[in-house]
Amino acid sequence: MVEFTKSPRVTIVDHGLGNLFSVKHACNKVGIDAEITNSKKEISYSDAVILPGVGAFGDAMQTLRRLDLIETLHEFALSKPFMGICLGMQLLMSESPEFGCQEGLGIIKGKTIRFDNPTDDNGKILKVPHVGWNRVCQIHDQKGEDTLLKGLDSNEFMYFAHSFYVKPDNSDVVLSVSGYGNVEFCSSLRSKNIFACQFHPERSGEKGLLIYRNLLTLVKENNK
Numbered sequence: 001m002v003e004f005t006k007s008p009r010v011t012i013v014d015h016g017l018g019n020l021f022s023v024k025h026a027c028n029k030v031g032i033d034a035e036i037t038n039s040k041k042e043i044s045y046s047d048a049v050i051l052p053g054v055g056a057f058g059d060a061m062q063t064l065r066r067l068d069l070i071e072t073l074h075e076f077a078l079s080k081p082f083m084g085i086c087l088g089m090q091l092l093m094s095e096s097p098e099f100g101c102q103e104g105l106g107i108i109k110g111k112t113i114r115f116d117n118p119t120d121d122n123g124k125i126l127k128v129p130h131v132g133w134n135r136v137c138q139i140h141d142q143k144g145e146d147t148l149l150k151g152l153d154s155n156e157f158m159y160f161a162h163s164f165y166v167k168p169d170n171s172d173v174v175l176s177v178s179g180y181g182n183v184e185f186c187s188s189l190r191s192k193n194i195f196a197c198q199f200h201p202e203r204s205g206e207k208g209l210l211i212y213r214n215l216l217t218l219v220k221e222n223n224k
Helices: 020-029 040-044 057-066 070-077 087-091 205-222
Strands: 010-013 034-037 048-051 082-085 110-114 130-138 156-162 164-168 174-180 183-191 194-197
Touching: 010 020, 010 040, 020 034, 020 205, 034 040, 040 070, 048 070, 048 087, 048 205, 057 070, 057 087, 070 082, 082 087, 087 164, 087 194, 130 183, 156 205, 164 183
Parallel strands: 010 034, 010 048, 048 082, 082 194
Antiparallel strands: 110 164, 130 156, 130 174, 174 183, 183 194
16 A cells, blocks of 8 residues: 655745745755745644744734734644744744834743844954854753754854844743854744744755754654
């Protein structure tokens, strides 16, 4: 008897801000047939959702409200694999001070913080946004073994491009930290079935693709 396996349904949320096609290309590279959409129905029926983003927090939230996706994303994040990338990670928080206090999705309690004149070892003020390759230091022994960081060495280099970073109320959800000058910040987190990262795995070479491979493995396991 021929056994047919269900093809995973992964959606990339289109809120008009972000490197959507770079994320889709990374998904395709590892065998994920992902769809870019802002359809509530398509998102609800997915096996996993990716919320990417590059740009202004307030603009993204305004678009998500206009598309009536807030409740849909909340409900999905409670039950199935949910991945936030860069701005998508920040949108999971309760609020952001970007251009005045902006309300976030509130899926994870916490806030975003702007880099405030970070300095290097010589006291020189570093440029903001923080752009380029930086180390991702996993915290707590073996904490990445059952997350999308599985298989990555601590202090692996990933690609960043951001002016804000997240500060969850519950520090136990923090998976890794990174440093920019004298500022240490959360570079990835995990809360139940939610994984989010401040860096761009789709722009981080083979090591970044491993995160997408781990997502595919997770979705397949959930579909068994």
